[in-house]
Amino acid sequence: MELFAVPDVPEIRPGDDLAAIVRDRVDLREDDVVCVASTVVSKAEGRQADLSEFPAGPRATEIASTIGAATGEEKDPRFAQAVLEESVDLLMESPFLLTETRFGHVGVNAGIDRSNVPDHDLLLLPERPAESAERLRRELPADRVVVTDTCGRPFRHGQRGVALGWAGLQASRDWRGESDRDGRELGVTVESVVDELAAAANLVAGEGAGGTPVVVVRDFEWGDHGGSDAHFRDVEGDFVRQALRGWEYDG
Incomplete structure (x- = not known):
């Protein structure tokens, strides 16, 4: 091969x-x-997407605060909102988000990427x-x-x-x-x-x-x-x- x-x-x-x-x-x-x-x-x-497209709701704000307290790093609640919207199940909320996507994949942050996206904040999975x-x-x-x-x-x-x-x-x-x-x-x-x-x-x-x-x-x-x-x-x-x-x- x-x-x-x-x-x-x-x-x-x-x-x-x-x-x-x-x-x-x-x-x-x-x-x-x-x-x-x-x-x-x-x-x-x-x-591709921008964080501005995901205004944070109460649950995303709470999750971001909980992760921030656990890790000592400030977390953007808009990113948590994006993860929630790309997921059908939330398996872990802290110290990171482990989720199931709509097509069945389980991974961290619904597989959302923040690298190699030159013109936007986020890259969502297909x-x-x-x-x-x-x-x-x-x-x-x-x-x-x-x-x-x-x-x-x-x-x-x-x-x-x-x-x-x-x-x-x-x-x-x-x-x-x-x-x-x-x-x-x-x-x-x-x-x-x-x-x-x-x-x-x-x-x-x-x-x-x-x-x-x-x-x-x-x-x-x-x-x-x-x-x-x-x-x-x-x-x-x-x-x-x-x-x-x-x-x-x-x-």
């Missing part, structure tokens, strides 16, 4: 034809997987990343697209790439029912392929000012395995989320 960044991607503006920009810079193959950072998808879809991935797939020579982001991980330091939306492949490769080298049947192994591809792409794309938000994965083979599009856990089976509902920060 080979990964390489698409070179010379310009600063993306609202309305830009992202697929055409990629097509003009790389010769894609049908079985390539194109991993596209959500930042450029959001920019092309006009998801509203429907799976639909964004499908549009790009239809407009690219490659049949498989993953929209990626970076986020932190419970119990571990640092961030890594994750998939927000995908098209042309299933989210998970199912090994259940197959055997290990000793003939034991696998009973629980479901491999999150789209997350692994996103993480691999992030190694090539980098962070900060790299300017390489599109990565091509070449010669990835699914193999003879079943698959599933189940990716974000349902609340009923997410025991960590259930535990968080009864937890309060005591800093």
Whole structure:
């Protein structure tokens, strides 16, 4: 398997034809997987915003005050308001906001970014990343697209790439029912392929000012395995989320 960044991607503006920009810079193959950072998808879809668009309500003001008291840093209640408006569930209110987005992703601050947004205060995640991935797939020579982001991980330091939306492949490769080298049947192994591809792409794309938000994965083979599009856990089976509902920060 080979990964390489698409070179010379310009600063993306609202309305830009992202697929055409990629097509003009790389010769894609049908079985390539194109991993596209959500930042450029959001920019092309006009998801930039300013704090002035989010006048803070009472709950956002209270949350900002609580986080400020816990961390010793002043928090803008308008940012808290933006997070609330981009979320369907609030899992933690302090010492940071952990939320669920409309499309099921759980992350800090609803994934709202404040870096690499030259003309605005905020960059929101794509509203429907799976639909964004499908549009790009239809407009690219490659049949498989993953929209990626970076986020932190419970119990571990640092961030890594994750998939927000995908098209042309299933989210998970199912090994259940197959055997290990000793003939034991696998009973629980479901491999999150789209997350692994996103993480691999992030190694090539980098962070900060790299300017390489599109990565091509070449010669990835699914193999003879079943698959599933189940990716974000349902609340009923997410025991960590259930535990968080009864937890309060005591800093």
